[in-house]
Amino acid sequence: MNMAATFRKQLLADWSSLPHVILSNILDKLLEPTDHVRFAAVCKEWHALATDYNHTTQRCFKVHPMLMIPSESQGKRKLYSISEQKVYNNFELPQACNSTKRCCGSSNAPGWLVAVDLLGEHQLSTTLVNVFKREVTPIRLPPLYFNAESHWFMVFSPKVILSADPIANPDNYVVVAVYDRVSRIAFIKGGQTIWTYLEVYSFFTDAIFYKRKVYAVGQWGRIKSFDVNSKPVEESLLAHGRYRFSCHAHKGYLVETTKGDLLHVRRFLKQKDVPRHYYFHYEHNEFWTESFKVYKVVFDERDESIVEQVELKSIGDEALFVGDNHSMCVLASNFPGCQPNSIYYTDDLIELGEVRLVDDGSINMDDIFSLIKLKDETISNGPSDMGIFNLEDGSITQHYSLNPWHRNIPPAIWIMPLFNGLG
Known part of the structure; x- marks a missing residue:
């Protein structure tokens, strides 16, 4: 030697x-x-x-969500680390994650996402894919009924969340889809061969598994709970009234904090370079996130009804991640470069097509679809409305900037990495 x-x-x-x-x-x-x-x-x-x-x-x-971004290679996506500001070029994502499909990330099942694609007339395929364990066979769920013409696929494709890891809980996990033009709810349990469709029409934009139930929220602030383990499914309207808030929000999200509280996050847009008093403008159709408002949902311990929703001016050390993903929360102090008291967001507002609402609450929900039909194109600025909203001062900074060629593509999404200390 x-x-x-x-x-x-x-x-x-x-x-x-x-x-x-x-x-x-x-x-x-x-x-x-x-x-x-x-x-x-x-x-x-x-x-x-x-x-x-x-x-x-x-x-x-204690893992920081990663961003799944479009790649320069056609039909590909890549992973981007916000904290490292680095693209993982050598990490190849499964074929099911190619950019022709809409994907939704899950936080209850780290490493998993749901890929959605057109299967046929009025049907969507939904596939559970583990991004970080390529040896795990994708789980193909039964077709999901899609009550819209095929050209509306990118506009009304569902947001899908998981209750648990399908590997660790093969017979004890639930998949919930918020789908269709009127944002209905459907769910399926591990091992089942058909979806259960709940005939509710509340224009839901997000759902979450919270304390053994599914909670869903819409643009007008109405919150419903569903006990998917009961037969028949028990439904409860927890935030009453047609308009819970005086102002319409473009998206509502539900997020569980690291302390176990439930937050209701409302997202508002503004139209670029157009006077505030204009509701719609078709020639200059770029709309961007203007602000967020965050409310803590306070429950009555006796009957689990909502007592009130208290607006929070600060969420402290927490950072929220919203978009085409199971809305998630982390402690910013656990990760270098992660901004506390902030909301990291991606562009998930493509469902309004070229007509994105900028409204003070005076526009009726039923008017939305007649306006959508006026134009059948995707938004001109592409799914590039992404950033970090600071709750303290209302400022917006960038976490990742898409290139100009990122137009007319599925949006970037957040995904929770799988980490057990071994890679």
Whole structure:
């Protein structure tokens, strides 16, 4: 054995024999999953320590959402790390994630997303795909009934969420779809062969699994709960009245905080370079997020009805992630570069086509579809309305900027990585 090889062997032995207290302190400072992977690759001793550390500290639940972005290669998508500001060019996503399909990320089942595509007339295919475990076979769900013509697919494709990891819970997970032109609800349980369709027409824009039930919210602030485990399904209107708020929102989201509270997030748009008093304008049809409002949903402990929704001017150290994904929340202090008291958003408002509403509440919901029919094209600025909204001062900054060629493509989405300390 030459001198260089002897030195390397001696150096490796010295690294592997470092006290566990010191190594644990090092792991405490490594906030990025990729850094833990590099740590575990040093030697067998460090690999075992990293595995034990992450299982003990539950670091697998402290992962920063990643952004799935369009790629310059036609029909491809790539992953982008917000905290690292890095595109993972060498990470190849499954074929089911190609850009001709609409995808929706899930936070209850890290690593999973739902790919949706046209299957035939009035039918959609829905496939559960694990992005980070390529050895896991995609789960093809039964066709989902789609009550619209095929050219409306990109406009009204469903938002789909999962209750749990299908691998860990093969017979005990639920898939919920918010779908169709009137935003109805459908669900299916693991192992079932047909969807259960709930005939509710409340223009829902988001849903969440919260405390053993499904909660859904629409643009007008009405919140409903569904007990999908009851027969028949129990439905409860928790926020009463036709208009819960005096102002129409373009999107409503439901997010569970790291403390277990339920937040109602409302998103408002403005039309670019058009006077505020104009409701619609077809020649200059670029619409951008203007602001968000966040409300804490307060429940009555006796009957689980909603007592009130309290507007929050601050969410503290929390950061919310909304878009074509299961709305999620993380503690910003766990991740370098993550902005606290902020909402990270992607463009998921394509369903209004070229006609995006800018309304003070005086426009009736029933008018929306007659306006949509006036134009049958996609929005001119593409799905590029993305950014970080700061709740404290109302400022908006960018987390990722799409290139000009990113027009008429499915939007970027948030996805929760799978991390167990081993990569």
